[in-house]
Amino acid sequence: MLISATKRTSALPKLHHIQLLDFYKGKILEFPFADLVKLRHMFCRPNLKFRNLGRLISLQTLPSCFTVSNEQGYEVKQLRDVNKLRGRLDIYGLENVKSKEEALEANLAAKERLTELCLVWFGDDDTRCSPEVEAEVLAGLCPPVGIQKLVIHGYRGSRYPDWMVGKQSGGPDGLRNLQLQRCSQLGPGPQFEAFPHLRVLYIWCCSWDSLPGNMEHLTLLENLNIVGCKNIRCLPALPQSIEWFSLTSCNDELMESCKTAGHPNWQKIEHIPRKRFRQ
Structure with missing residues (x-):
């Protein structure tokens, strides 16, 4: 059974066998129907809040994020079942x-x-x-x-x-x-x-002073993206499997050395067929 948000929501708690709800066009900000234990799917806007989510034990799709708080009904234990x-x-x-x-x-x-x-x-x-x-x-x-x-x-x-x-x-x-x-x-x-x-590793605005030293052993890695990491100045040995390497808004020394032929950092990415550098 599908119920649209255009219907009267006051009647919904009585319909215990509902399996799909469509609230995408609705204006509610909090999901008030935690007793719908048969509910499997929902369509809603991303900002919908879920109180007592733990009662929806049949739920298969959660279209919005679940935000943990100290308020009753929003504890992380709501996800348990x-x-x-x-x-x-x-x-x-x-x-x-x-x-x-x-x-x-x-x-x-x-x-x-x-x-x-x-x-x-x-x-x-x-x-x-x-x-x-x-x-x-x-x-x-x-x-x-x-x-x-x-x-x-x-x-x-x-x-x-x-x-x-x-x-x-x-x-x-x-x-x-x-x-x-x-x-x-x-x-x-x-x-x-x-x-x-x-296969894909994306590192964005992390404070580390270097990348992991064992990256050469990631022999299936194809895509490495490093963005906004200002403390990293050198690269470790990288696997031969990488096909795409992207360096964006990182440490100036690292950025320049990766583009300088013969530099150790340049040598570590020389084998990668596709590279992109953006400051």
Whole structure:
């Protein structure tokens, strides 16, 4: 059964067998129908908020991001039993998750039909946990094994979890696309031992002073994009498989050396057939 937002919404809670709702043309800002346990699909605007999402145990598509907050009904544990989700899941507001135990309540590993996952931290230092706690939170957010694309935005943890950097981690070892955005850690970027099948790596405005030293072992990597990383001055050895290399708004020294014939950085990308440099 399909119900449009043009119908009277006051009648919806009585229709327990609804499987699809279309709110795209509606003006509601919060989803008020958490008792529709048969609901599988929704179409809505991106800013729709979901209170008590955990009751929608049949839900397969979540067209808007789920934003975690300290308000009742928006805790990360609301995701625990919504395990039929498929496609992409965006989780915002992870600065409001305060421990690994709390993160584990999201039960992400059980969402086996997901293909893309986006984990987002926002907020300033006054609203964030310590780097040590934030590292524990990311450790508890291990994605399902079959995930193909992973985006991590705004992470400030002190380290990366075993499911990202360990050879036998229990995480998404078939990952094809990894995007790390505004990740702030001292020292080099994380080793990607857990992702041997990686084909696309996008690094945007991260504070590392160097790229991971093991990148030569990513023998299936085809596309490497580095944007706005001002502290990186040299490249590690890169795999022969790379077909596209893009360097945008990075450290001036790195940008210039990659275009200077004979420089060690130039030598490390000489084999790549397609390259782009933008200041």
